[in-house]
Amino acid sequence: MADRPANDAPYRMVRDVEFGEDVVVQSFVNLYGCLVGAGTRIGPFVEIQRDVVVGRRCKIQSHAFICSGVVLGDGVFVGHGVVFVNDKTPRATADGVRLAGEDDWALLPVVVEDGASIGSGAIVLGGVRVGRGALVGAGAVVAADVPPGAVVAGVPARVRPTARAVGAEAGAETR
Amino acid sequence: MADRPANDAPYRMVRDVEFGEDVVVQSFVNLYGCLVGAGTRIGPFVEIQRDVVVGRRCKIQSHAFICSGVVLGDGVFVGHGVVFVNDKTPRATADGVRLAGEDDWALLPVVVEDGASIGSGAIVLGGVRVGRGALVGAGAVVAADVPPGAVVAGVPARVRPTARAVGAEAGAETR
Amino acid sequence: MADRPANDAPYRMVRDVEFGEDVVVQSFVNLYGCLVGAGTRIGPFVEIQRDVVVGRRCKIQSHAFICSGVVLGDGVFVGHGVVFVNDKTPRATADGVRLAGEDDWALLPVVVEDGASIGSGAIVLGGVRVGRGALVGAGAVVAADVPPGAVVAGVPARVRPTARAVGAEAGAETR
Numbered sequence: 001m002a003d004r005p006a007n008d009a010p011y012r013m014v015r016d017v018e019f020g021e022d023v024v025v026q027s028f029v030n031l032y033g034c035l036v037g038a039g040t041r042i043g044p045f046v047e048i049q050r051d052v053v054v055g056r057r058c059k060i061q062s063h064a065f066i067c068s069g070v071v072l073g074d075g076v077f078v079g080h081g082v083v084f085v086n087d088k089t090p091r092a093t094a095d096g097v098r099l100a101g102e103d104d105w106a107l108l109p110v111v112v113e114d115g116a117s118i119g120s121g122a123i124v125l126g127g128v129r130v131g132r133g134a135l136v137g138a139g140a141v142v143a144a145d146v147p148p149g150a151v152v153a154g155v156p157a158r159v160r161p162t163a164r165a166v167g168a169e170a171g172a173e174t175r
Numbered sequence: 176m177a178d179r180p181a182n183d184a185p186y187r188m189v190r191d192v193e194f195g196e197d198v199v200v201q202s203f204v205n206l207y208g209c210l211v212g213a214g215t216r217i218g219p220f221v222e223i224q225r226d227v228v229v230g231r232r233c234k235i236q237s238h239a240f241i242c243s244g245v246v247l248g249d250g251v252f253v254g255h256g257v258v259f260v261n262d263k264t265p266r267a268t269a270d271g272v273r274l275a276g277e278d279d280w281a282l283l284p285v286v287v288e289d290g291a292s293i294g295s296g297a298i299v300l301g302g303v304r305v306g307r308g309a310l311v312g313a314g315a316v317v318a319a320d321v322p323p324g325a326v327v328a329g330v331p332a333r334v335r336p337t338a339r340a341v342g343a344e345a346g347a348e349t350r
Numbered sequence: 351m352a353d354r355p356a357n358d359a360p361y362r363m364v365r366d367v368e369f370g371e372d373v374v375v376q377s378f379v380n381l382y383g384c385l386v387g388a389g390t391r392i393g394p395f396v397e398i399q400r401d402v403v404v405g406r407r408c409k410i411q412s413h414a415f416i417c418s419g420v421v422l423g424d425g426v427f428v429g430h431g432v433v434f435v436n437d438k439t440p441r442a443t444a445d446g447v448r449l450a451g452e453d454d455w456a457l458l459p460v461v462v463e464d465g466a467s468i469g470s471g472a473i474v475l476g477g478v479r480v481g482r483g484a485l486v487g488a489g490a491v492v493a494a495d496v497p498p499g500a501v502v503a504g505v506p507a508r509v510r511p512t513a514r515a516v517g518a519e520a521g522a523e524t525r
Contacts, residue, residue: 011186011361011378013186026380027380028220028363028380030201030202030220030237043397044363045395045397045413047218047238057442057443057447057448062380063238063256063395063397063413063415063433065237065238065256065295075443076442077440077442079433079435079440080417081238081256081415081431081433083238083255083295083313085254085294085313089292089310090252090254090295091290091292092233092292093232098232099216099234100234115441115442117440117441117442119435120415120435120473121296121433123296125313138435139473139491141313155314155505188361203361203378203395205378205394205395205412222393222394222412222413238395238413240412240413240430240431240470242430256413256431258413258470260430260469260470260488265427265429265467265469266465267408267409267425267426268425268465272407274389274407274409296471298470298488298489300488330505
């Protein structure tokens with residue numbers, strides 16, 4: 001492990017991160033207190049918070065937000081603008097007066113197993129497990145576990161009968 | 176009021192902003208012409224536009240976009256990737272030729288009252304009022320007023336019967 | 351054409367981009383290998399990938415992501431946080447071992463015709479054409495062609511009977 005990515009790029013905030021070999025990190029990122037496995041690529045405008053574990057050979061696309069409590073396996077795809085959530089009832093203040101701190105909520109963990117893909121713009125709520133090789137459609141809101149190999153899409157995300165195409169599953173006709 | 180946040184951080188664009196005491200602003204932000212109340216925290220990759228008023232002890236999470244016309248009360252939580260909208264029929268050009276300017280649309284104000292929380296990835300359309308202490312579920316599209324204390328979720332957002340859990344409300348099962 | 355925008359701003363990543371006259375590009379952008387037409391404005395936290403063509407007098411708002419395969423006509427509005435997709439089954443690895451590369455998927459093109467507007471937070475899937483002057487509501491997931499002049503909204507996006515208001519179309523009441 002190393003304390004810096006394999007590449008250089010301007011405008012990066014990287015603190016207390018452990019990187020495996022050959023990790024590429026683009027500009028405009030905010031990474032802290034996390035672990036990033038070998039061969040993973042991280043796009044611009046990405047934040048990864050403390051205690052997150054990112055596996056090997058993952059792709060974390062631009063504008064993704066990965067919060068504390070998330071563990072990603074190997075070969076996981078996180079699309080552009082994907083947001084993970086670790087809190088069911090977020091509040092700015094703990095008691096209406098002081099700012100809420102780390103002790104003021106129960107962190108809900110999220111696990112994304114090896115080879116799963118989270119489509120762009122999807123939201124993954126706290127407490128959820130996305131199974132091995134599953135595919136989450138673009139724009140889905142995932143509020144419950146996704147079985148291994150399943151394709152889910154929609155708001156809230158539901159399993160689609162076939163795995164043939166995320167786009168088709170997310171949609172149907174515009175008519 | 177001061178013209179700079181309480182903390183230092185690289186890569187910030189801050190112009191004509193008035194800050195209350197103890198405001199913390201992270202890197203990679205674009206703030207201009209707005210007012211930020213005491214004790215508020217602003218995450219990375221956030222834009223806050225001209226004339227916005229952010230109350231005291233708010234949390235503005237990463238990747239949020241707060242447009243002109245928005246007023247946030249005290250203790251408001253704005254989740255990651257939340258987008259406010261102030262225009263019902265956005266167009267790039269005013270007459271098909273010249274770029275649309277500030278005089279080419281009617282700005283629709285948005286008010287978020289004290290203690291309300293907007294879940295991550297939610298979109299709040301122009302002309303809407305989110306009531307005191309209300310909770311907007313992650314990924315919701317808010318197209319109408321949210322009553323005080325209500326929990327809303329979905330696309331479009333609708334009031335859910337109980338306030339027990341935003342996650343559950345946003346979702347149901349993935350089946 | 352020029353190799354730089356008309357304005358100066360700090361914290362920009364711009365490589366191999368051709369700009370028409372009077373293009374304004376804000377801070378915190380990642381643009382590469384693309385073509386941007388005269389008079390267009392690009393907001394902060396925007397990524398535009400290789401081979402993208404952006405027409406003249408477009409507005410590309412903050413946090414938008416425009417992927418390879420996208421062609422925007424003249425006078426196109428791309429709202430805040432809009433995400434384009436060019437891949438139906440994204441995977442991090444091509445064969446479970448090596449990282450997926452450019453040859454490992456079929457790129458699905460997207461065309462947005464002159465004068466069309468994509469509302470904030472919308473997702474436009476690969477293979478789709480958005481017709482001239484069409485309006486995509488905020489938060490919509492566009493999974494099929496949008497006829498010229500149509501207003502679409504929802505997940506998946508469907509044509510709404512009147513063009514009167516994107517907000518109303520996206521929504522209805524919060525009840």
